[in-house]
Amino acid sequence: MSHSRFVYVTFIRSTPEKIWDALTRPQFQKQYWFGMHIDSDFKAGSPWSLQFEDGRVADEGEVLEADPPRRLVISWRHQMRPELTAEGEARASFDIEPAEGSVKLTVIHDIDREGSKLIEAVSGGWPSILSSLKSLLETGEPLVRPSGG
C-alpha cells in the first residue's frame, strides 16, 4: 500500500496521565501549540478541530480511538491550504508508554498516498510542538517558537 508517514518520538520525564492531559486540554495545548488549541471532548466518535486564537480552523477530523492515558488516534483533514485539503483524510496517532523513568510519546502522522504534501507540511511543525510540550511538562515553561510560520 502506498502511503506517506512521519514518525516522531520523544521521551518526557513525566507521567502518562500528565501527557494525556497536555494533549487533550486546551489550557495546556495553548502553551505548547503556539497559542492554538483543539476543541474536542476526545471521546471515540467525537469531532475535533485545531483552532487559532481568532477561531479560524487549521485542521479538523474525528476521534477514532481514545484509550486514556495510553493511545489516541484521530482522523485529520487540513482546512487552510486547498491543495493540502484535496489530498483527503490523514491520520495522527499518539502512543504513550512508560519507559525507564520517563514516558515515551510516539506521534505518527500518515496518509494513504505517496509523496504527500500534507505530511511534508506537518513534518516541520511536529518537532517544535513536541519539544515545546516536553519543555512544558519537564520545566513548567514552553519554548519560544524558534522560527515563524
Place this chain on the structure above:
Amino acid sequence: MDAVFKALADPSRRELLDRLHAKSGQSLGELCEGLQMTRQAVTKHLTILEEANLVATVRRGREKLHYLNPVPIHEIAIRWIGKYQPGPLQALAELKTSLEKPDHEP
C-alpha cells in the same frame, strides 16, 4: 544528549540517516541496498541510532520500518541556536505591530 552525539560521530551512521532523510520508512533490506556495509554492521548502527532516538521503528506485519526521528536534532538546534533568534524575531514582531497600527504609533 551524549547518546545523540556519539551516534552522530560516525560517518556510516550519518550515511544511514541521510538515506532515511531522503526516504523515511525503509526496511533493513532497503537500507542495505547499495551500501558497502554488511547487513550485520547496518543492524548494529541502526541499534545505536535507535538507542539515541535518532531513528524510530514501526512494525507493519513482518516488516520493521525505520524512520528518521527529527526530535533530538531539533532539541540540539533550539538549545544552541534558539537563543540567537528570539531577539531579531521579537524586534520584527514589534516592528510589524507598530507598522500595522492605523496611526503608525511607535
